[in-house]
Amino acid sequence: MVTKQLERLRRIEACLKHSDKIHLKEIARLLEVSEMTVRRDLSSKAAHSFPLEYYGGYIRRGNPIVHDDVLEDSELTTSEAPTPVSKTQKAHSVNTLPPVKVNNYISSVVSDFIEMNDVVYFDNGVLNADIIGSIPDHLKFTGVTASLNVFLALKNKPNCKAILQGGNYNAVNDVFISASNDVLAPMIFQKVFISSAGVHDKFGVTASDMLVSNIANLVMERSLKKYLIVEKKTISQTATYKIGDLVDFHYLISDEVLPHKLEAACNEARLQVITPKS
Known part of the structure; x- marks a missing residue:
């Protein structure tokens, strides 16, 4: 029991x-x-x-x-x-404390995209705490998320207005889910940062959970600029649930140079790729 x-x-x-x-x-x-x-x-x-x-x-x-x-x-x-x-x-x-998952290159690049008075949506990606920590403290912006842990990182920024999406908490994915998603209804985001479980030249951007995929799709519909955060382990991989095609994003940010086939697909989709050697 x-x-x-x-x-x-x-x-x-x-x-x-x-x-x-x-x-x-x-x-x-x-x-x-x-x-x-x-x-x-x-x-x-x-x-x-x-x-x-x-x-x-x-x-x-x-x-x-x-x-x-x-x-x-x-x-x-x-x-x-x-x-x-x-x-x-x-x-x-x-x-002996375990550190926040850190990727200095991705965090530095992504944080540079945050501008004064932006309204930005962050998903539940494991790098987001480090990304948010890299944003200059003087910068005023609004950060919105469905993730409890990302919300706590946003709260630590002195000039950030942190907004947590309401609903029932799903601890497995660290997200709050609202059946009506009414908290997002009146909001338009300047930028959204999406962390994928797979990025593939044919199958696009995928997530391992339907819940995460649904939230990503909803937020992307309300965002002006869409940024894809790609860790090495997700390159040329596929997960079960579709988030979008490469053409649905404006920027792809990775700390690893993309294989030729995936890079060619990004170029065809007019997706700007940012890597250490780009």
């Missing part, structure tokens, strides 16, 4: 597949429980089976749970206070 506590821990772990950290308050809001309930979950015996760390107010993937030893008195009773962690333990846990 799966207890509610175990299910919450599984959802927390799923949320961290696309981000290096999530604040305790955000997790409590997502799970619709109190922050104290989340703390109890993280200090339970069940939590020992999950690669989670907690300190500084944030939950991260990493080693077994490490609690921060500085909590507001108003948030804890004496019986609920966690056992303090030594400085040595805490330093060790910090040094």
